[in-house]
Amino acid sequence: MDRIPILKLGSALLVTIQVDMHDRLAKALEDDITAKIMTTGAKGVLIDISGLDIVDSFMGRMLDTIASVGRMLDATTVVVGMRPPVAITLVELGLTLVGVKTALNVERGMALIGISVDDFEEVDRHDGG
Amino acid sequence: MxxxxxxxxxxxxxxxxxxxxxxxxxxxxxxxxxxxxxxxxxxxxxxxxxxxxxxxxxxxxxxxxxxxxxxxxxxxxxxxxxxxxxxxxxxxxxxxxxxxxxxxxxxxxxxxxxxxxxxxxxxxxxxxxxxxxxxxxxxxxxxxxxxxxxxxxxxxxISELSTPVVKLWDGIVALPLIGTLDSSRTQIVMENLLQSIVDQEAEIAIIDITGVPTVDTLVAQHLLKTVAAARLMGADCIISGIRPQIAQTMVHLGVELNMVSKASLSDALALALKRTGRMVVPRPIASKS
Amino acid sequence: MTGGETIPIRESSDVIRVRAEVRRLAIGLGLGVVDQTKIVTAASELARNTLVYGGGGHAVLEVVEGKGRRGLRLSFEDHGPGILDIGQAMIDGYSSGRGLGLGLSGAKRLSSEFEITSVVGEGTRVVITRWN
Structure with a gap:
């Protein structure tokens, strides 16, 4: 089965969702992120959904669950780049994801979890060198 | 034939x-x-x-x-x-x-x-x-x-003309609303605001309703939904200029706006600047010598 | 009314197919992007209900005309256990399976018209319409 890749950037995980996910793929992603937080000790999880043109209640619930599980594992989850029509529809649906932090883009999301872009460039250089 | x-x-x-x-x-x-x-x-x-x-x-x-x-x-x-x-x-x-x-x-x-x-x-x-x-x-x-x-x-x-979203500072946009808001106009206005947040990469949006004479339940709900949608996108809203009568009406209607509210647009801007890590201070008077 | 298009709903990838087809029809109808998103999301909720609660079924998607305007009508039908108390099922948060229970009530809020008929032991049929 296909899987959504999870990148490690410094002490954060970056997940970019670009395909329309069916429910099993969403569930697999939830499991993968949880496992990856444990193995990497990540302090933050950024989920970039700027490529998604809908988020329904199932995907909304998945985002909520990831954030809650992450919190218990001491990682802050930030949902990044939700498009206006998607946000309007989610609110209309009755899902406001109050437990989830949000940011306009990945850079702001990084800042929100206390990691600046410079920080992980630093890390990357260390990793590379 | x-x-x-x-x-x-x-x-x-x-x-x-x-x-x-x-x-x-x-x-x-x-x-x-x-x-x-x-x-x-x-x-x-x-x-x-x-x-x-x-x-x-x-x-x-x-x-x-x-x-x-x-x-x-x-x-x-x-x-x-x-x-x-x-x-x-x-x-x-x-x-x-x-x-x-x-x-x-x-x-x-x-x-x-x-x-x-x-x-x-x-x-x-x-x-x-x-x-x-x-x-x-x-x-x-x-x-x-x-x-x-x-x-x-x-x-x-007309509805587009009357609802310009203006950029006040880097990362701060404002929507000065003027005139009576009906449900369909509010919806268009709010969609414009959310799109501007994306276009301007604005982390704070100020909705100024100084020029709005009355707000009914439906419009108040639209405002609330917009604030919730903006938050989902990663931006915060500040409402400014709620008239006393409107505040009273809304409390009586049971739609207390659960959001950050400031008395005037300038107060809202001051808060927005502060939140985005900026400060406005008087310039020291240059000594003539 | 143009001839409807029937999509079977047997597995979770069929839900994606329903979403893609509804999006295509909504664009063809000239719906704005917010309205497109609303109807596609409503379709996603109902298609998932058909799959998860109804044990599979099918969706019929059609473009309809009425009162001088055009709209998109989506019907979801299953032969599952049916819903005992529809009033109860429409309340936010109620759910007999997984999910947050926003499926039915959410889909209703995202549509112009909403209609549900269900017979215990026979199945459920939900019809929604979004007018342009």
Whole structure:
């Protein structure tokens, strides 16, 4: 089965969702992120959904669950780049994801979890060198 | 079909020696169909000539009294074009409909001259009336539809004009709302605001309702939904300028706006600057020496 | 009314197919992007209900005309256990399976018209319409 890749950037995980996910793929992603937080000790999880043109209640619930599980594992989850029509529809649906932090883009999301872009460039250089 | 009435119709334009066009133009101008010279003389003449040719073609068809057949398509095409362009140019309904109705007089005069007896005249008149009335109605229908499109477009333009989203600072946008908000306008406004948040990469959006006289439950709910949607996108909203009466009404209605609210737009801007890590301080007075 | 399009709903990838087809029809109808998103999301909720609660079924998607405007009508039908108390099922948060229970009530809020009929032991049929 296909899987959504999870990148490690410094002490954060970056997940970019670009395909329309069916429910099993969403569930697999939830499991993968949880496992990856444990193995990497990540302090933050950024989920970039700027490529998604809908988020329904199932995907909304998945985002909520990831954030809650992450919190218990001491990682802050930030949902990044939700498009206006998607946000309007989610609110209309009755899902406001109050437990989830949000940011306009990945850079702001990084800042929100206390990691600046410079920080992980630093890390990357260390990793590379 | 070849009843006497239909044969009468067919000979009306066909046997014309070219005077029908002139008579029609005279009748059309007399009835105000040229709209005091707003329609170009040559253009009108061409339009009328084309129309007569098309009408003649339709009269030659199998069912000349049924204006909904394919044979009438060239006729209605000319009328569509005429009504639409006149509706857009602001012609009155009668100035537009006269195009068809002014043709009745010269046609009926011809029918009278060519009819051999009263019965033939009666049948011919009925057939001709049916055709001309149906075409006249068609003109009005197209005119009406075109006017409605104009009104709809203007409404859209007005609602866009009256709701500009302005950039106050890097990362700070404001939406100054003025006038009564109804549900549909609020929705458009809010969608614009959310799109601006993306375009400007704004982390704070100020919604200023100083210029809004009243807020009903539905509009208050739209405001709340917008704030919630903006938050999902990663931006915070500040509402400013809620009038005391509005605040009271809303509490009575049970829709307390659960959001950050400031008394004035400048207070809201000060808060927005502070939140984005900026400060406005007086400049020290330069010493003259 | 143009001939409807029937999509079977047997597995979770069919839900994606329903979403994609509804999006295509909504664009063809000239719906704005917000309205497109709303109807696609509503379709996603109902298609998932058909799959998860109804044990599979099918969706019929059609473009309809009425009162001088055009709209998109989506019908979801299953032969599952049916819903005992529809009033209860429409309340936010109620759920007999997984999910947050926003499926039915959410889909209703995202549509112009909403209609549900259900017979215990026979199945459920939900019809929603979004007018342009």
């Amino acid at each position: 070849n009843t006497p009435a239909i044969n009468a119709l067919r000979s009306l334009i066909a046997d014309d020696g070219g005077t029908l066009l002139d008579e029609w133009l005279l009748s059309l101008k007399a009835a105000g169909g040229a709209a005091n010279g707003r329609v170009n003389e040559n253009e009108l003449r061409t339009q009328c000539r084309d129309f007569l040719a098309a009408l003649q073609g339709a009269f030659e068809s199998d069912a000349p009294t049924d204006t909904h057949t394919a044979a009438y398509e060239p006729v209605t095409a000319i009328l569509d074009e005429m009504s639409r362009s006149r509706a857009l140019q602001g012609f009155s309904p009668s100035e537009t409909a006269t195009f068809v109705f002014s043709l009745k007089h010269p046609l009926f005069a011809r029918l009278r001259r060519s009819s051999k007896d009263v019965e033939a005249l009666g049948d011919g008149a009925w057939a001709l009336t049916e055709v001309m009335d149906s075409l006249g109605l068609h003109v009005m229908q197209v005119y009406q539809t075109s006017r409605e499109q104009v009104i709809k477009r203007q409404q859209e333009e």
